[in-house]
Amino acid sequence: MKITSIKSHVLKYELDKELGYSQQYYKHRATHLVEVQTDEGISGWGECFGPGNIALANKFIVEKVIQPLIVGENPMNKEFIWQKVYNLLRDSGQKGMPIQALSGVDIALWDILGKKTNMPLYQLIGGKCNNQIPVYGYGMMLQNKSVNELIELFKEEAKQIKSKNFKAMKMKVGLGPKDDLKLVQAVREEIGIDFKLMVDANHAYNLNDALYVGRGLDELDIFWFEEPVAPEDYEGYKELKHKINTNIAGGEAEFTKYGWNELIKNKCIDIAQPEVCGLGGITEYLKISALAQANFIPVINHVWGSAVSIAVNLHLLTAQPDMPGGLFPSKAMLEFDTTEKNIFITDLPTEDFSILDQVKQNDGLAAVTDNAGIGVTPNNDFIKEFEINE
Numbered sequence: 467m468k469i470t471s472i473k474s475h476v477l478k479y480e481l482d483k484e485l486g487y488s489q490q491y492y493k494h495r496a497t498h499l500v501e502v503q504t505d506e507g508i509s510g511w512g513e514c515f516g517p518g519n520i521a522l523a524n525k526f527i528v529e530k531v532i533q534p535l536i537v538g539e540n541p542m543n544k545e546f547i548w549q550k551v552y553n554l555l556r557d558s559g560q561k562g563m564p565i566q567a568l569s570g571v572d573i574a575l576w577d578i579l580g581k582k583t584n585m586p587l588y589q590l591i592g593g594k595c596n597n598q599i600p601v602y603g604y605g606m607m608l609q610n611k612s613v614n615e616l617i618e619l620f621k622e623e624a625k626q627i628k629s630k631n632f633k634a635m636k637m638k639v640g641l642g643p644k645d646d647l648k649l650v651q652a653v654r655e656e657i658g659i660d661f662k663l664m665v666d667a668n669h670a671y672n673l674n675d676a677l678y679v680g681r682g683l684d685e686l687d688i689f690w691f692e693e694p695v696a697p698e699d700y701e702g703y704k705e706l707k708h709k710i711n712t713n714i715a716g717g718e719a720e721f722t723k724y725g726w727n728e729l730i731k732n733k734c735i736d737i738a739q740p741e742v743c744g745l746g747g748i749t750e751y752l753k754i755s756a757l758a759q760a761n762f763i764p765v766i767n768h769v770w771g772s773a774v775s776i777a778v779n780l781h782l783l784t785a786q787p788d789m790p791g792g793l794f795p796s797k798a799m800l801e802f803d804t805t806e807k808n809i810f811i812t813d814l815p816t817e818d819f820s821i822l823d824q825v826k827q828n829d830g831l832a833a834v835t836d837n838a839g840i841g842v843t844p845n846n847d848f849i850k851e852f853e854i855n856e
């Protein structure tokens with residue numbers, strides 16, 4: 467079996483309203499799918515993390531840099547292909563876009579292996595450790611409004627997420643330490659003290675501000691405080707983790723086993739959030755997951771993107787053992803976008819794929835299908851409708 471071509475598809479559409487996180491507001495949703503074709507007629511699908519124009523740059527890396535390196539290789543030699551590409555790109559990108567680009571290609575190779583062997587992805591990576599995965603709803607994105615207006619919007623959105631049967635939810639912060647705590651307190655009061663609530667800062671703070679917010683979160687029984695400081699600030703993470711009781715979560719902007727080794731070795735985080743579509747793909751995710759297990763750090767994947775990314779993550783979590791185990795172990799969760807209708811989740815797959823329906827009907831839980839590979843095939847007509855090339 468040989469790889470014959472690699473195609474990238476960047477899809478984009480305009481949102482009805484602007485959404486944001488601590489770094490920017492945005493009006494468009496983009497996603498980057500990778501399609502690896504073989505001489506046996508089997509195609510694999512993957513996805514690269516990286517929004518907007520970054521997706522276009524990554525498309526160029528996939529098609530113009532990675533494709534020529536691996537056309538003609540046997541797609542089942544995933545480890546060899548990963549090392550070959552990483553080694554040849556090492557001098558130009560040990561983190562960031564080259565690794566995001568490699569991630570989508572690697573995921574597609576696993577999809578090919580699944581289709582070739584007629585096995586679902588979770589089976590290829592160790593089998594079922596969980597029949598169902600709890601799903602948490604992320605929403606409550608920032609909007610360009612006053613803090614009082616945002617408080618009302620967030621309270622309403624929190625109510626909506628709860629009504630969809632999610633058993634945990636995550637909100638954004640990033641307005642500044644004092645306003646952020648007002649926002650979290652309002653949501654906490656709205657949903658009640660027993661509901662699992664997580665707070666995501668997208669590295670908005672310096673260490674002192676993060677300590678201030680973290681101490682406030684300690685009083686509000688927050689399950690985790692996500693990306694409080696810059697991903698490069700290992701010392702800041704370490705000090706926060708030492709001084710704050712709330713779980714410190716992070717890692718969505720960390721790359722490869724080398725970066726993750728630093729994050730873990732420096733005792734930066736209580737909860738690891740690897741982003742499989744960014745850190746180097748499934749081949750690298752499995753190594754990072756092992757590294758986290760060896761250090762007794764729970765893994766709760768970061769999930770962003772289309773149905774392809776969600777399906778891959780559902781397989782990864784299905785195959786993930788409890789750490790450390792027991793009668794009532796703490797379980798990983800699947801992150802799921804509850805913001806304004808995301809058609810890259812609902813309308814992209816040719817298969818019936820509705821996480822929202824599962825959550826609604828199944829007490830906040832979702833399960834993988836036994837379809838071969840990642841189990842989701844993007845619809846070609848849908849791709850044609852939303853694909854952009856510049």
Ligand SMILES: [Mg+2]
Nearest residue numbers: 666692693718
């Ligand atoms: Mg985040």
